[in-house]
Amino acid sequence: MEKDNLISVLESLLFVTGEPIKKAKLLGILGIEMEQLDEALQALMEKYKNAQSGITLFSKGEEIQLVSSPENGEFVEILLKNEMQDALSPAAMEVASIIAYRGPISKTEIEAIRGVNCAYTLRSLLLRGLIERNDNPGDSRGYVYAISFDFLKKLGVENVNNLPEYDILSKDERINSIISKE
């Protein structure tokens, strides 16, 4: 497939899917390698940087999703007549932030940072779809929490890497220092 063509097909697929889609799934449909896909995604992203674009590409781990540009949120809100959702409490925002910067992260690890139990906050964030819960690969009885696409959309941030001070906050100095000691 030619590159222009690939970008076009990719855009069609993302447009039709609507929901987040795994990159691996796209590889199968398109019959290409990850390298080509990443290149095409890069080109698509460039295209959306144009001032006229009302669409943009969000990504989270191995998933991507086409969404409306955050700067047009005000107008889209009028069209969709979304019911105003309650603001998040400061505590819930802290927990969501820890998950955004440090996720996937277990409940124990979140509580170690906050110094307090957060079972209820996690539950309310899960019910609102702002975070996701997955099985913990390191502990079969436990879960790990990660931020959801819906949370990124609310923030209008296309990728966790673009969160304020991501480079500093995403690193746990202690874990890093242990690694560097070895």
Added chain:
Amino acid sequence: MEKDNLISVLESLLFVTGEPIKKAKLLGILGIEMEQLDEALQALMEKYKNAQSGITLFSKGEEIQLVSSPENGEFVEILLKNEMQDALSPAAMEVASIIAYRGPISKTEIEAIRGVNCAYTLRSLLLRGLIERNDNPGDSRGYVYAISFDFLKKLGVENVNNLPEYDILSKDERINSIISKE
């Protein structure tokens, strides 16, 4: 609104709508005249003529709609087939089973039982015709979900009452206690 800006907002609005939308409705949201709208639509159409575009503008009378480019139809077909024939994820299976044994049941109740947001899972089950959505007799703004007749037939069951252990499981106290709390 500047022209670039208008094109971008217009694209965002058409992107999220999905369904065909009346031009008059857009005028109201954007606060512009028909002439400006037509000009912006023209510009959008030009933009989609680019070889890289996987989206195109479809208009019929006073209604317009964004659709995926017809030349990519072949790939969209494959995507569709994949999505629709996939096995259900454990999460989707769980939601389907709750709806089977406890339906008709509201989204809020399903979410209370599972502890996580189910909007996406419900949409995908609906799309595949595995469940159906009806007005909630107890809440005029809400819906209740039930297993679809087609799905029951596929399972070889005439009626939910014939699901294995239905009499016991459909009345389980653990679920009642959660639902009554919400």
Added chain:
Amino acid sequence: MDYNIKLEQFEGPLDLLLQLTQQEKLDITRVSLAKITDQYLEYIAQAKNITLAHLADFLTVASRLILIKSKALLPMLEFTEEEEEEIKDLEYQLAEYKKFKDVAVKMAELFDSLDHSFSRDGFVGLPNLFYPPKNITSEDLLKSFSKMLGEIPVQEKLEQEMIENVLTLEDKILHLQKTLRRKVETSFSELVSNAKDKVEIVVSFLAMLELVKQRIIHVEQGELFSEINLKHISDKKV
């Protein structure tokens, strides 16, 4: 010194500590932690919203603060390696928590602004057809439903425990006072004979110290680790 400055509601011991240092316009150092130790202890003694489950977290931090404070008062005091480690832990935790508390404010601004993105529903306009997964049986539904049911009681029990454990230091103080009024004399081991866990023993101990401070009771201990006897100061008339 007047400690009765009202703080905003705090969430957990680290939040309380951070708010106290900020109120005093202090950086997070050992010197400043030593300075606010008394205020911290005062707060947890008064707080009505600390449940017993949370109290354990508050007390862990309290014990570390007391260590820091005693070193500030008695410079010759040497920390053991373990104590030094605990204090470093606390300092590290505070610094970590502060980062997220600060960034959460910026995140809230993003979250509350109008600049949201929206997605579209998938496969719009698809004909209403039936697309079942292959090979699905009613046994699969049964399995999935039963598994989900099996996971419910665990969650329920946890919530129950949280509710039952709403027991504050103030409750304990009242309980202790009542016991002593009734019996005039008792021992610490008798007081905590019904304690459900370590936390409750620590709370009882704190409550006892508080009552000593308020000169409501009198305590005696013959030697280190021996029985503590408590006596109500009955002739205390106001």
